[in-house]
Amino acid sequence: MKKSLNELKELAKICRGDIIKMTTVAKSGHPGGSMSSIDMYLSVFNLANIDPKNPYDYKRDRVVISHGHTSPGVYSALSRLGFLNPDEVIAGFRHSGSIFEGHITRGIPGIEWTTGNLGQGLSAGVGMALASKITGNNYHVFVLHSDGEAPKGQIAEARRTAKKENLNNLTVLVDYNDIQISGRARDVLYVDLFKEYESAGWNIIEVDGHDFEQLFNAIEEAKNYKLGPTVIIAKTIIGKGVSFMENRHEYHGAPLNDVEADKALKELGVENDIEKYKEMRKTLPLLRKKLEFDDYVITADAGTPITYTKEDKVDNRGAFGNAIADLAKINKGKIVAVDCDLKPSVKLGKFEKVSPETYVQIGIQEHNAATIAGAMSVCGVIPFFADFGVFGLDETFNQQRLNDINHTNLKTAVTHCGIDIGEDGKTHHEINYIGIVRSFFDTKLIVPADPNQTDRAVRYAASTLGNVVIAMGRSKIPVILDENGNPYFGETYEFEYGKMDILRKGEKLTILTHGSVAYKAVKVADKLKKEGINISVINVSAPLEFDASRISEYIDNSHIIIYEDHNKYNGLMVEFSKSVVENRLSPLSVENLGIDNYSPSGNNENLFKIFGLDEDSLYEKIKEKINK
Missing domain, CATH: 3.40.50.920 (Rossmann fold)
Incomplete structure (x- = not known):
């Protein structure tokens, strides 16, 4: 049941109390920003098409919180709207025996993306909004980010992509409290939020971020805007609701002590039952159970492999291009190619001809592309992020790490690996692909030996759940033959991960x-x-x-x-x-x-x-x- 404006106003007060309590009990966390964002969280989760009784419905709206450190606000809003148990949230916040980590975690009902590395949330939202259009599920995507992360270059990349793709199913809300760790955001590094979004061609609405009526009207206007994405710039006050916390950057990441908490709760008119939660916290296990949830990931029909003969002169990247195009024919609308202006080099030309509606050109924006592709992979499509090795792995290490943390279903095809690429030189020689993927816990790495094994590796990746990296060189190489002169990876060969x-x-x-x-x-x-x-x-x-x-x-x-x-x-x-x-x-x-x-x-x-x-x-x- 959706809440009225008056009910939301009452909940906002309770949620601010929750934020104070959980950060005080945990003796850590970020209360200030949580209290400036809480009215937006309540508004979005209340208006979005998400049902607490069925939070994993694949047609649900998606909400991405980019400034994941405001998790106290997110958890309190979700709990007071029926998604979570408030007592478990307050007692378990930032405890190893609880799912309510210091930065929000994908799989908790209502939370779509694990964040904390600032600047990546908008790219994730763009990926989900693109998947919404490709699959025809027509859900809306909301992204909330802070003004402190606004200088990040990846946000600018994501803004441009959202406009280029006419993502009228994407609404962004910016918490503009003008505060970050070091003080005023304008003094640390000024960003003109209005002009940044205006120059990217977005529809812009400015509101008071603590006025529920303004927020409600702005969100409804954004959902009905058809000419592209909308940003709602919400002016807020850090620490809103507690006089001695308001506009104080010291409370960005500092919890209140017991005396301060008591004073704050009295000012809010909320009961101080912190001791109850401290006692509950003592009973929590050392380590929580694995977070289980319904995931919207799919696999592909691998089709019939292409077998190259000893007369064929094909590079592994060419075999990749042929295989992914063939997969697109077989799996209509399910295989997506994400390109960073390297179509001829990573051999996506055939794919674009076969499936132009699922060919996504991001341009020279690798960080953005890696996150977009990862987010798409948990929304009912199978993306192949194709790039040069140094760009798709080295340059995007942090983005790929976050994909790994989010347990995505991304297939990354990196070409131009090794000194095999020759004249391009040291800046383009990807010689660390094993070392980089070794750093991840849930990503497979395949380094195929010839075009035939490449073809079968690509089909394996598409038909297998989980993140897979396929590393290839540039040069045309011979088909490897067995001792009888037949293709070793021929008609009867089936790729098995880990087999030598x-x-x-x-x-x-x-x-x-x-x-x-x-x-x-x-x-x-x-x-x-x-x-x-x-x-x-x-x-x-x-x-x-x-x-x-x-x-x-x-x-x-x-x-x-x-x-x-x-x-x-x-x-x-x-x-x-x-x-x-x-x-x-x-x-x-x-x-x-x-x-x-x-x-x-x-x-x-x-x-x-x-x-x-x-x-x-x-x-x-x-x-x-x-x-x-």
Whole structure:
């Protein structure tokens, strides 16, 4: 049941009391901003199409809170509107045995995105609003952000995208209290909020952020505006409702002590029952249970793989482009490609022709694109964020980390990995893709060895839940053949995450490799075979799942060469060393061939020679090992 304006006014007073209580009980938190935003939270959650009895309905409106530190306000508003238990919120706030963390957490009823890293919420809202239009579910998206985070560049990126895509199903509310940690926002770094949004072409409404009637009318006007997105700039007062807290930046992130809390609650006319909550807090478990909720993520029909023959000259990125276009044909309206002005380079041209309605051009705005794609993935579509490796992983590490925290269903396809891209030079050589993805807890990494394995890896990613990164080089490479001259990853091959491929069987020496140099290892092995020397070549397409026990017979009492177009200090060697120790295996020797410094520009074959990754250097290294 929706609340009347008078009921909201009464709830606002109670919620301010809740904010004081929970931060005092926890002895930490952000009461000031929560009290300036609370009237907006009550207004939005009250008017939005979200049912406390069915909070995960896939057609519900979405509310994204970008300034996640105002969680006390969010939790109190949701609890007083029937989504949560107020006692559990107040007693459990910021306790490890409670779901009510210091920054809001996705999966709590009413909360759509885990935030705290300021500046990303608007991009998440744009992604959800785009998904609303693509799926035809026609829900509205509300984003609330603070004026303190307004200088963030990603917010500007998101504003431009929202206007370009005519997201008339997106409404932003800005808490304009002119206060942040260090003092007045205007003194820290002035931002003209009106002109910023005006220059991006948004519809703008200005209101008193503590006047429920003005907020109600503005939200209704925004929902009915058809010419693009709307921003409601709400002028507020930090610490609103408690005289000694108002307009004081000291209360941004400082809770009240018991004496101050008692004084504040009396001023609000709210009962001081803090001791009750302190006692409840003592009974909480050390660690809470995992947060379970209904998620709107989907998988794709993988279709029939494309098999390339030995006559085909295809780069892995080209195989990716062909596969994603084929997936779009099979899964109408479900596969989305998110591009950052790299369509020819990441091979999305075919996809755009096949599915123009799900091809999203973000422009040169990688941070924005990574968050948009992540947010879309939890709204009933399967996005592939395609980018160069240094942009899609290195540059967007924080955004990808937040996607990982949010347990999204994003597929990231990064091309131009390794020194394989040659002349572009060190600023564009992505040589850290294993090390970066290793930092995440819920993201898989696939480094396919040739076009056939790439095709099957893309189909696997689309048909599997969870975040997947696929790392590819730039150059056209040969199809890897088995010892009978047939495509190794051909008609009968099925991609299995974590499985290692025995490309060549031998003895005494094993090469562990992946990606765009794997075919070189096979060529060297075949050359040595003609000389009567048989070595093993094993493709490790999922380096982060390396398990030495699966191939122990190729490691024990063998010389090992790690051979990869990657930073040698954070690549496959790390996983190999860890697993060999864990499994108590005893290789005769280990040679780590990879990149040990930033590379100059140049032809990729010359660069491979510089770092000892060319076929001749590999051949000589093997002969040296065997002849010792």
